[in-house]
Amino acid sequence: MQTHPPAVHMVQLLSGFQVSQALYVAAKIGIADRLVDGPLTVQQLASDLDCEPLALSRLLRTLASLGVFTEVRPGRYGSTPLGATLVSDGDGSMRDLALSWMETHYAPFAGLLDTVHSGRPAATEHYGRPFFAWLADHPEQVGRFSRAMANLTNGVKTAAIAGYTFSGCRTIVDVGGADGALLAKILRATPGAAGTVLDLPHVVAEALPRLSAHGLGDRLAAIGGDFFEAVPPGADVYLLSMVLHDWNDSDATRLLANIRAAATPDSRVVALELVVPVGDEPHMSKMIDLTMLGMVDGRERTEAEMRRLFEAAGLAFERVVATPTPVSIVEAGIPVG
Template sequence: MTNASPHDQLMQMICGYQVSQIVLTVGELGLPDLLKQGPTSVEDLAQACSANPDRLYRLLRAAASLGVFTETEPRVFAATPLSEILQSDHPTSLQPLTLMMGSEHYAAWGRLRRAVQSNENEFEQEFGLPFFDYLSQHPESAAIFDAAMTSIHGRETAAILEAYDFSQFGLIADVGGGNGSKLIALLTKHPQVRGMLVDLPHVVERAAPNFVAAGVNERMTLIGGDFFVEVPSGADAYMMRHIIHDWDDEKSTLILKNCRAAMQPGQKLLLVEYVIPSGDEPFFGKLLDLTMMLIPGGKERTEAEYRDLVAGCGFQLQRVIRTDQPISILESTAI
């Protein structure tokens, strides 16, 4: 795209939604899984996914032009490295993220102008509930969300564990830890460390079997609660990954003050977040910031904004640790 003219660059931006909807439809129809066994005719694929053969061919042809599939002979398609990542059983499958981004998220993004011109939460305006309340009442969407977060966070987790020495702590609380994938990886790497998962009761209930399957359940404490009300004490360090970015400053302050109330002076608070750089350089967090605005109502922040935020809650930001992924670890000390 960098070699394209300004006109062509803008055309690609304008038509970007077409690409995301092609990928979504490919995932919804299960085409990546259907092509795992080898090149397959459009007619056989259409029968397998209950599609109109001619219209399906047009979809596949468009997807192949993007590299998602390849047409090996007339009306016969095969998998590519891109489509393999959309297979449901791929170790780092992006199928759940595709389904999530193309459904509720896509609808909320259609309200971007309204969001910029108001102070309303556009997801709530569209679906009638705040995002996390919506998930609690829609188990299928919640399962897709969990799987999507795992696919995103998998690479991040390895980077976090490489960048920071968690072995210095005996018990680590993961506040808002979701399905527990981060704690599972951490406890697997550091067998002497114990973990505490803190999240809403229905989230903790969904996560419990994951710790059993990973063989670390005996080193785990699972606590269902609400971090807007209270954070349990007793851990040596408190960690939150992509939690504070979900909330505005007022609600983030409440969460952080509840963490501080549970901690002793000198204990560590570890926030794993995108830290927005200055300037015009491309950075994924700048786009994710708009998702936070539209869906949960939060925001991505700069280092200075994080420094001020934690300072108002009884912490001092000590350092920002970069990883080999776009995320950073903000290490603060309770004062």
């Protein structure tokens, strides 16, 4: 295995901004879609995608060196399993995530230096208000963001819950569930259960066509509301899918306290979160925590921090269940007495 001097390694790290933009361009113009049926020449791709051939060949060469595409012979490129994640749809697609991050996250991150000094999210400074407030006034990005979250569901969250059972559960409320993609998968695997997505009215309005497309009829419903005000009462399970990390401890505790107030003694809370491991080991949670730092007022948390959060809201923290993915399942119940 080849090792590079620290200076070379640092150059590679510093070029990350170029890599993310190259991936954005590849996703935006649809290179992966064109390569689904097999390799094509640069000239064919350039003609199909209305690109300048030499510029496109340089982009492809760079991304091929990173394993996104492969040069099967000089001037002819095919896709790879990694590149296939940039197709428009299908399980494992990350295309909408690539587009959403680059169109809404990339520019604010130029202000990360100020964020580290002040603790104030760079996106708040860039957009002049908190990111989610800005997003609500940009419907084209609301849809993109919801589809990006669906990308995460298909690519990561589904694998996280694959071995987790909701058997015996009759009602599930997916708090902040966007388009209901994860809840729909759970309901298909849990006969007899029904679920409700709770999200902001503009999110629910944009997601309604996709909710009906899940084909679950009246087993899957959605209501518009603010989970900081209240959540539907009496559910067997309150599901939170990478929602807590969007908020600071005070707001996250308020959300969990609303669930506590709405729950019955037999209710459970199931939260999918990136629980940060202690130590220097690489983990997706540590990079996503940087996303939280720059974009919102939230954060990723260790198991100990997660326990404190749930207990501060009056819930009985039980355990963290590891999954084959970087996402863990956090379980809590309702204290007796």
